[in-house]
Amino acid sequence: MYVDVHAHIDVESFDGDRDLVLSECEITVINAGVDIKSNLKTLELYKKYNNVIPAVGFHPEFVKDKLDEVDKCLELVDNVNIISEVGIDYFWIKEPEFRKKQLEILSKFLDKGERQRKPLIIHVRGGINDLINLLSSYNVNFVIHAFEGSPSVAQKIVELGGMISIPPVIVRDKYRQEVVKNIDLNYILTETDSPFLPPQKMERNKPCNVIFTVKKIAELKKIEEKEVIRQIHENFTKKILMK
Numbered sequence: 001m002y003v004d005v006h007a008h009i010d011v012e013s014f015d016g017d018r019d020l021v022l023s024e025c026e027i028t029v030i031n032a033g034v035d036i037k038s039n040l041k042t043l044e045l046y047k048k049y050n051n052v053i054p055a056v057g058f059h060p061e062f063v064k065d066k067l068d069e070v071d072k073c074l075e076l077v078d079n080v081n082i083i084s085e086v087g088i089d090y091f092w093i094k095e096p097e098f099r100k101k102q103l104e105i106l107s108k109f110l111d112k113g114e115r116q117r118k119p120l121i122i123h124v125r126g127g128i129n130d131l132i133n134l135l136s137s138y139n140v141n142f143v144i145h146a147f148e149g150s151p152s153v154a155q156k157i158v159e160l161g162g163m164i165s166i167p168p169v170i171v172r173d174k175y176r177q178e179v180v181k182n183i184d185l186n187y188i189l190t191e192t193d194s195p196f197l198p199p200q201k202m203e204r205n206k207p208c209n210v211i212f213t214v215k216k217i218a219e220l221k222k223i224e225e226k227e228v229i230r231q232i233h234e235n236f237t238k239k240i241l242m243k
């Protein structure tokens with residue numbers, strides 16, 4: 001059974017073939033909401049598909065224009081077991097006051113995750129040190145989704161008790177390949193971030209493309225694919241389902 005710990009299959013580009021996309025391989029998909037509308041859509045998908053697990057959050061890119069949605073998104077967390085998409089994005093958001101706001105919002109989700117014992121699947125683009133500082137004062141299970149840092153930063157994440165999630169774009173991304181070589185498989189998860197980050201440029205990404213990630217991990221670690229699939233599933237059960 002494959003695992004996609006971070007996807008956005010609620011988006012319009014899946015309206016025509018969502019059933020097919022969710023059934024073309026044996027997979028469990030965590031769908032991450034990014035604002036009120038997509039959080040609600042995520043909860044609907046959960047009712048319809050038994051291999052979709054809902055996650056609710058507030059995307060840091062919306063810190064400027066959807067700030068009024070934060071409280072409602074926080075409230076919706078009470079309906080799910082996983083918090084996502086949350087995080088910080090210094091690539092798109094340059095103003096210090098809005099970066100500070102992102103950290104404040106993330107703190108609120110971290111508070112909730114800690115109190116309700118729910119894992120967080122976190123987006124970070126730039127600002128990794130701010131994120132590490134913030135995370136070190138919380139006792140939560142967390143995953144850095146589509147991790148794009150160096151092996152030494154990945155090591156820091158692992159030391160803090162976090163997990164690193166790898167998208168299929170790894171097939172053409174030497175930096176992520178280095179990370180996978182250097183980090184123990186016990187701390188790695190697979191995802192797609194569908195419809196983004198496809199294995200080949202300009203394609204629409206889809207959950208079953210985690211197969212490409214698994215193949216690449218097996219090649220880099222010099223182990224069998226079925227062992228990668230088994231260990232990733234075990235990591236997912238322990239760290240995200242917390243069973």
Ligand SMILES: [Zn+2]
Nearest residue numbers: 006032085193
């Ligand atoms: Zn995402």
